[in-house]
Amino acid sequence: MQAKPKTGKQKPSLVYKPYLRGNWHSGLAAKRGLRILVYLLVFMFVYLFIGQVLLFDSVILRTMANLTVILACGALLYNDGAKVGMDDVAFAEIALTRQQAGSEVSQADRNRCYHPLKGFFTALMGTLPLILVSLVFAFIATEQHYQLGGLPGWVEGFERRADVGLALQYYHQHQGIGLEGVLRIIVRLLLFPYINIVGTDSSAALLWVERLSPLLVCLMPLGYALGYLQGPRLRAGVHGAIHTDTRRRVRKQKKERARLQQPRNLV
Numbered sequence: 290m291q292a293k294p295k296t297g298k299q300k301p302s303l304v305y306k307p308y309l310r311g312n313w314h315s316g317l318a319a320k321r322g323l324r325i326l327v328y329l330l331v332f333m334f335v336y337l338f339i340g341q342v343l344l345f346d347s348v349i350l351r352t353m354a355n356l357t358v359i360l361a362c363g364a365l366l367y368n369d370g371a372k373v374g375m376d377d378v379a380f381a382e383i384a385l386t387r388q389q390a391g392s393e394v395s396q397a398d399r400n401r402c403y404h405p406l407k408g409f410f411t412a413l414m415g416t417l418p419l420i421l422v423s424l425v426f427a428f429i430a431t432e433q434h435y436q437l438g439g440l441p442g443w444v445e446g447f448e449r450r451a452d453v454g455l456a457l458q459y460y461h462q463h464q465g466i467g468l469e470g471v472l473r474i475i476v477r478l479l480l481f482p483y484i485n486i487v488g489t490d491s492s493a494a495l496l497w498v499e500r501l502s503p504l505l506v507c508l509m510p511l512g513y514a515l516g517y518l519q520g521p522r523l524r525a526g527v528h529g530a531i532h533t534d535t536r537r538r539v540r541k542q543k544k545e546r547a548r549l550q551q552p553r554n555l556v
Contacts, residue, residue: 304528305521308381309388311402318400318411321373325366325415325510329479332362332509336481344485355482363512370408370513374520375527377403382524408517412510419479423502426472430499432492476502 336358343358345351381402388394477484480498483505487494498505 302529302533303522303525304532305525306382306528307385308378308521309385309394309399309402311377311381311399311404311407313404313406314410315400315407317397318407319414321411322414322417324369325412325513326418328362328366328369329416329419329506329509333478333481337478340481340485343482348488351488352486355485359482359509363509365512366509367512367516370412370516371519371523372516374403374408374517375523376520377401377407378520378524403520405518408514411517412507412514415513416507416510419506420503422472423476423479423506426469426476427500427502429469430473430496431469432496473499479506 339358343351343354345354380398384394384398384402476499480502483498484495487498489495
């Protein structure tokens with residue numbers, strides 16, 4: 290019986306090569322965190338323009354739309370972390386080769402090498418300022434209640450009457466914005482997608498989001514750390530593609546030599 294030809298695509302082979310493990314924390318890893326911080330600030334700025342568009346009346350539609358934005362931002366950080374992780378593994382392979390050849394690997398080079406926890410450290414350093422702001426606000430946040438708005442102009446004439454003016458005096462008691470109010474503005478800008486999902490109808494639900502803000506601001510940067518973990522596998526895929534291409538080229542050359550060595554039929 291003849292074997293059926295394979296119609297499906299073969300999975301790419303993975304060839305893992307040894308590499309020198311670096312340090313999980315370093316000044317370089319901390320500097321990379323600035324890139325994550327810039328990403329988060331850009332996401333916040335962009336969401337100021339598209340956030341109102343995603344505020345649908347339907348809870349299901351609103352949740353799906355805002356979750357899509359969150360996942361898209363997390364995917365961008367995931368891809369960035371995967372690229373950095375693959376580059377660090379490539380550098381770690383070279384560093385190991387140099388070490389095996391008798392050369393000394395400097396501390397700076399070791400800091401550049403791959404370590405599986407380095408992505409988490411970088412994500413933490415980039416998110417740390419936002420975590421600290423959210424943590425302070427989470428402790429002092431209180432449930433917001435309905436506040437009275439301003440009085441229309443035509444009511445001013447009635448305020449001169451003693452019986453009416455005393456009742457309307459409450460409308461003129463303005464409280465200045467304090468630390469909680471300033472932090473609430475910052476945190477809600479950072480958590481705009483989650484605020485949209487919960488909605489503004491329930492003050493208790495909003496308070497829960499504000500109390501959980503230190504954890505919520507870490508969700509998207511977590512994508513960078515998870516992407517960084519893929520560095521060895523992506524690098525193994527590069528080696529696998531090179532190995533497969535080399536085998537294919539050698540096999541083709543053997544067939545070509547065998548064809549040339551076959552005796553030609555005499556006419």
